[in-house]
Amino acid sequence: MNRRIAGLLLLALMLQGGNAGAHRPSDSYLVIQPADNGYSVVWSIAIRDLEDVLGLDMDGDGAVTWGEILGRREAITGYAMSRFSIAIDRAPCALARPDVLVDKRADGAYVVLGFAAACGRAGEALTLAYGLFFDQDAEHRGLLALTRADGARMAAVFSPSAPVVTIPLNAEPGMRFASFFREGLHHLFTGYDHLLFLALVLLPSVLGRTTEGWKPTAGFWRAFGGSAGILSAFTVAHALTLTSAALGVVMLSSRLVECAIALTILVTAIDNVRPFLPGRRWQATFAFGLVHGFGFAATLQPLDLPGPGLAMALLGFNLGIEAGQLLMASLLLPVVFAIRERPVFPRRILPIGSAMAGLLAAIWFAERAFDVRLIGGR
Amino acid sequence: MIGRLARASLPAFVGAAWFLGLASANPYVPASPDDVVERLQPSPLRARTGVTALRARLASVPGDLETATSLARIYLDAGRRQADERYLGRAKAVLLPWWDAPSPPVAVLALSARIREAQHDFDGALGDLGSVLAARPGDPNALLARANLLELTGRYDEAEASCAPVARDARDATRLVGTACLASINSLRGSAEGSYRLLQSAIGASAPPADQVFPQTVLGEIALRLGQNGTAEAHFRRARGADPANVYATGLLADLLLTEGRAGEVPALVALSPPADPLVMRLAIALRTEGDQGWRALAERLAERFEAARARGDRPHLQSEARFWLDLADNPAKALALAEENWRVQRTPVDARLLVRAAIAADVPAAATPVANWMRSTGLEDKPLAQLVDRARAS
Known part of the structure; x- marks a missing residue:
């Protein structure tokens, strides 16, 4: 990542790629917790940032003492407090005069302002506005960790493009749920390999494996139970691995996962043509579902997930995938049910369809395992 | 995809992993007004x-x-x-x-x-x-900056087109940088030795030290890939001699010392440089190799920085993070996932070696295949990388 660039010609021409940050970019930290009649705020601001704006090092010796901070106490609190506000439903909270402390962090010392915000705790929404240093440093961020009165923890970042954060006080994290639900749905329908796998396991779900190959299951409800069982096994399995991968419990090479997914399709296709997998069909589907869960999680990098309402986000994503599956099943199964008793289904449609799917999966597998491009698509 | 979504529809909300770290602030009131709470770095x-x-x-x-x-x-x-x-x-x-x-x-x-x-x-x-x-x-600075970015992302033809006019510049110093730019690109696609000789003769004896930093670094990188560690070391040291604060050349030199089993020399090397993250990482690896427990504190600092960057919503530094999980946090599976993600963004021999090392450590040799194919298609001569790829194949 540190890549040289040939920058200024007449100076030393080596230029460190940008991540050279011994000192990371400037952040301040706001920790807000419910308190009597409102909230308590602990705000940590880097001394070196204050120094650049206010000049704390009065004697210019390069060292900032506690005495120098106390001497500029009014300037510091005045500068900071005029750039931060909290309101509940647009009624501003009264901010008390802050206590001033210091704190050592990994990247230097911080002035810590501790103060109460009096405004009650009820209302529709809490609105926080932040403008510290933005005029001086376009990459400054205010990192907010807020605990609501109901105990829910929220995290947010103030930036020049998002200087105001609104936190609903009662509302559900329904918005997050909805957006992740959509994302799950979208992911299922743009991931052809998941759809193909699903089709392969659903096709013979109305059949039973016998020694002479696939035979139609007698009775509608037994066949229906077979399909539902297959679908549930797949669902439970991928929900398990998706969740553990999204939480960062397990992390696998995406290449490995992609190859394995292609293999599950190939194996299932072969099993459709000539049953060979041991055990019941739902058991194999469950095992393969574990693999597909990692695939679903591949786009869901663990640290990208928003922390507050993580559970809602995951649930939304999972249910979005489920909804997509049910949709797919509700399109495919009526057709399969209608033709399941016809001999052409087990003799022609199932083996030919499966063989084509298996061929596609074999190509995908080769592409993914050997990093070659044989056909278009994923 | 979710990252994009989270940023698009929920711009302000980010991971809460740092929530705990953030909330664990431990403020205090210093005992005396004379207590020094912060030492400032020199600042313009x-x-x-x-x-x-x-x-x-x-x-x-x-x-x-x-x-x-x-x-x-x-x-x-x-x-x-x-x-x-x-x-x-x-x-x-x-x-x-x-x-x-x-x-x-x-x-x-x-x-x-x-x-x-x-x-x-x-x-x-x-x-x-x-x-x-x-x-x-014809702006040479812009041409060179663009060539560097194109090289970094593996677009060699365009990169070459971008530095070629600079290599014909009338001014000696500019021409030298342009030549180094060309040599760097061409050394990655099958003419390492020729590029080395060309650049070596272009530097000559007369170039002032400040003009030598970039060409010497390129020479060092080529020599390293040709398996000539001694020559590479001399070039890296010359680059640093001209610009002691140079983080990139220092990092390359530190890596060379680490691969040669000379971790003991790294702390002294890094001590003279700015405390940049990439150098903190090399120092931590060196201390760990030497059995010095000080590495743990450094590793924690790095982990905290990665977390903070993610909390801010910055682009992650995938190469650094992958190396961190591989060499300091002992989680090769995670390192491999990050190295693969990094490989989609940037493609230098350094990124390639990292990916193969991670693939071997994670016991997923197949993950090294893209690098093997890349080597074949570019004609890259890189002995350390070729050895790693062979190891991956054998495992």
């Missing part, structure tokens, strides 16, 4: 240099392009020298009146390209440089 903002005057002028004449670009340039140079990311934001703040304009002035674009590249927004930086070059077709 405090030195009574022209910066104070520039800031004052900009405050009285907001929107003065000349003043703003001078100030931004000073910030960016200070940030590079001190390896301090804070200056990126300061430079950007100064340029803000023009930042989102439909067609910013060329002087602003040249600087915003530097900022964007530093923040790993390679496409954004290439866009800025394209605009700069549209207005000033």
Whole structure:
């Protein structure tokens, strides 16, 4: 990542790629917790940032003492407090005069302002506005960790493009749920390999494996139970691995996962043509579902997930995938049910369809395992 | 995909992993007014240099392009020298009146390209440089910066086209950098030795030290790939001799020492350089190799920085993070996932070695295949990498 660039010609021409940050970019930290009649705020601001704006090092010796901070106490609190506000439903909270402390962090010392915000705790929404240093440093961020009165923890970042954060006080994290639900749905329908796998396991779900190959299951409800069982096994399995991968419990090479997914399709296709997998069909589907869960999680990098309402986000994503599956099943199964008793289904449609799917999966597998491009698509 | 979604629809909300760390602040009241709470690094903002005057002028004449670009340039140079990311934001703040304009002035674009590249927004930086070059077709700085980005992302033909005119420049110093740029690219695709000889003779004996930093680094990188560690070391040391604060060359030298089992020499090497993250990482690895428990504190600091960057919503530094999980956090599976993600963004031999090492450590040799194919298609001569690929194949 540190890549040289040939920058200024007449100076030393080596230029460190940008991540050279011994000192990371400037952040301040706001920790807000419910308190009597409102909230308590602990705000940590880097001394070196204050120094650049206010000049704390009065004697210019390069060292900032506690005495120098106390001497500029009014300037510091005045500068900071005029750039931060909290309101509940647009009624501003009264901010008390802050206590001033210091704190050592990994990247230097911080002035810590501790103060109460009096405004009650009820209302529709809490609105926080932040403008510290933005005029001086376009990459400054205010990192907010807020605990609501109901105990829910929220995290947010103030930036020049998002200087105001609104936190609903009662509302559900329904918005997050909805957006992740959509994302799950979208992911299922743009991931052809998941759809193909699903089709392969659903096709013979109305059949039973016998020694002479696939035979139609007698009775509608037994066949229906077979399909539902297959679908549930797949669902439970991928929900398990998706969740553990999204939480960062397990992390696998995406290449490995992609190859394995292609293999599950190939194996299932072969099993459709000539049953060979041991055990019941739902058991194999469950095992393969574990693999597909990692695939679903591949786009869901663990640290990208928003922390507050993580559970809602995951649930939304999972249910979005489920909804997509049910949709797919509700399109495919009526057709399969209608033709399941016809001999052409087990003799022609199932083996030919499966063989084509298996061929596609074999190509995908080769592409993914050997990093070659044989056909278009994923 | 979710990252994009989270940023698009829920811009303010980010991971809460740092929530706990953040909340665990431990503020105190110092015992005495004489207690020193912070030691400041030298800063152009405090030195009574022209910066104070520039800031004052900009405050009285907001929107003065000349003043703003001078100030931004000073910030960016200070940030590079001190390896301090804070200056990126300061430079950007100064340029803000023009930042989102439909067609910013060329002087602003040249600087915003530097900022964007530093923040790993390679496409954004290439866009800025394209605009700069549209207005000033032969601008050598822009051509070289673009060539570097194109090389980094593996687009060698375009990179070569970008540095070729610089290698024909009338000025000696400019021509030398252009030649180094060409040598660097061509050494990656089948003519390592020829490129080395060409650049070696172009440097000659007369080039002033400041002009030698980049060419010497390129020579060192080529020698390293040819398996000539002694020669590479000499070149890296010459580059550092000309610019002791140079983080990139220092990092290469530290890596060379680490692979040669000379970890004991790394602390002294790094001590003279700015405390940049990439060097902190090498130091931590060296201390660990030497059995010095000090590495743990450094590793924690790095982990905290990665977390903080993610919390801010910055682009992650995938190469660094992958190496961290591989060499310091002992989680090869995670390292491999990150190295694969990194490989999609940037493709240098360093990124390639990292990916193969991670694949071997994670026991997923197949994950090294893209690198093997890349080596074949580019004709890259890189002995250490070839050995790693063979190891991956054998396992």
